[in-house]
Amino acid sequence: MDRIRSAALVVNTQSRTGQDQFEQACAAMSGLPFDVAPNPVDDPAKLQETMKRVMAEKPDLLILGGGDGTISSLIDHLVGTDTILGVLPLGTANSFARTLGIPLEIEGAVDVLRTGTPRRIDLGMVDDDYxxxxxxxxxxxxxxxxxxxxxxxxxxxxxxxxxxxxxxxxxxxxxxxxxxxxxxxxxxxxxxxxxxxxxxxxxxxxxxxxxxxxxxxxxxxxxxxxxxxxxxxxxxxxxxxxxxxxxxxxxxxxxxxxxxxxxxxxxxxxxxxxxxxxxxxxxxxxxxxxxxxxxxxxxxxxx
The missing domain is CATH 2.60.200.40 (Tumour Suppressor Smad4)
Incomplete structure (x- = not known):
């Protein structure tokens, strides 16, 4: 596995379980072998701004917490970078996490961050939108x-x-x-x-x-x-x-x-x-x- 030296967590706390589970996620990540900088976002209008600021630091791992819509709307920021995406499924359907085989409970998803391996994947596009x-x-x-x-x-x-x-x-x-x-x-x-x-x-x-x-x-x-x-x-x-x-x-x-x-x-x-x-x-x-x-x-x- 690529060595992770820096990681950031961006959570849409307005997703269905985001606010309730943010502290639980931070607690679960305290056992990871690298530090994770938390970035809770309680106003969805500030998600893009937050992502630009976080990605400017070029973290090795960027963990997105939220539903499929949150992940899809922010995934463009990773295209063309060396940053690895981490998925913390906090939405309703969590279809992307299911497709990847990531457990839907917080502890299981965090364990993938600890023991998983980076996988190169495709993105779909509708016109110019990933x-x-x-x-x-x-x-x-x-x-x-x-x-x-x-x-x-x-x-x-x-x-x-x-x-x-x-x-x-x-x-x-x-x-x-x-x-x-x-x-x-x-x-x-x-x-x-x-x-x-x-x-x-x-x-x-x-x-x-x-x-x-x-x-x-x-x-x-x-x-x-x-x-x-x-x-x-x-x-x-x-x-x-x-x-x-x-x-x-x-x-x-x-x-x-x-x-x-x-x-x-x-x-x-x-x-x-x-x-x-x-x-x-x-x-x-x-x-x-x-x-x-x-x-x-x-x-x-x-x-």
């Missing part, structure tokens, strides 16, 4: 743009799912266009997942996605309207083979994506863009402290 895990078109942006912030804080994942059910009743399918010109593919869609990682909303949905694959995965729930979307989510939660029945998947380094009508796009849970966009992969642009990788099936196979 993201960590997954962007989405469809019901997810509708939920993300309307869910009351305190609902997530008070009721967590259960509250989020309840709000999602309400928004789903108001949702309508749309036309998706992938590519440009004569080769463009058109299809009806209820959800589009632009994925760098496997998890979305805390559920493994895009199992083909790998953080070091060098390609962006666009998975489309295309068949049977809202019924197909319900079936796909249910089958994904239960791990059933039928989760693939209603989906179409595209693999590429770069894809042009449009919808009719134009629709908002949520990027790791935050609505930050609108179609049409170009989705692409930025291969191997950052390093993250992660648990040892399990051997992949292809590596296990014997000749």
């Amino acid at each position: 993201f960590a895990n997954c962007a989405a078109i469809g019901i997810s942006p509708q939920i993300a743009s309307t869910v009351p912030h305190k609902l997530k804080r008070w009721f967590g994942r259960a509250g989020y799912l309840g709000w999602a059910t309400l928004q789903f009743a108001r949702f309508r399918p749309f036309e998706l266009i992938v590519g440009e010109g004569a080769d463009a593919k058109r299809m009806p869609a209820t959800e589009v997942r632009i994925s760098n990682g496997r998890f979305h909303g805390g559920v493994e949905l895009v199992e083909e996605a790998q953080l070091d694959s060098g390609e962006i995965i666009v998975q489309v729930v295309s068949r049977n309207g809202r019924r197909g979307l319900i079936r796909n989510w249910g089958a994904s939660v239960l791990g059933l083979e039928s989760r693939r029945d209603d989906t179409v998947t595209f693999h590429a380094r770069e894809l042009r994506i449009a919808t009719n009508p134009p629709l908002p796009i949520s990027i790791d849970g935050e609505v930050l863009a609108e179609t049409p966009i170009t989705a692409r992969i930025a291969a191997g642009v950052i390093r993250v402290m992660a648990p040892p990788q399990p051997e992949r099936a292809s590596q296990k196979a014997q000749p």
Whole structure:
């Protein structure tokens, strides 16, 4: 493992569990073999300013505490640097941490900072905006743009799912266009997942996605309207083979994506863009402290 001599912790204490768990995180990190400079941020508007100040010190390890949206919004600051990212999952879904195999409890996540190894990973991009895990078109942006912030804080994942059910009743399918010109593919869609990682909303949905694959995965729930979307989510939660029945998947380094009508796009849970966009992969642009990788099936196979 790279020797860590300096580390900084930036915590969004306005995330669902950030304020309550900040002191617990600091206590857990007191046993690390390097000092960690804490930087709690209680005003999300000051996160970018805090990151610029912290990164100016060029720490060996930058630990981000918060949810997927917090991590994704700040991850641009690590691109092009030698600083290793550490993840302290304090959000609702914690999909990026799940994709990396990082434990969701504070002690387990801190233990990865102690015993893990730096892993070089890809980031996804929507136009010029980097993201960590997954962007989405469809019901997810509708939920993300309307869910009351305190609902997530008070009721967590259960509250989020309840709000999602309400928004789903108001949702309508749309036309998706992938590519440009004569080769463009058109299809009806209820959800589009632009994925760098496997998890979305805390559920493994895009199992083909790998953080070091060098390609962006666009998975489309295309068949049977809202019924197909319900079936796909249910089958994904239960791990059933039928989760693939209603989906179409595209693999590429770069894809042009449009919808009719134009629709908002949520990027790791935050609505930050609108179609049409170009989705692409930025291969191997950052390093993250992660648990040892399990051997992949292809590596296990014997000749």
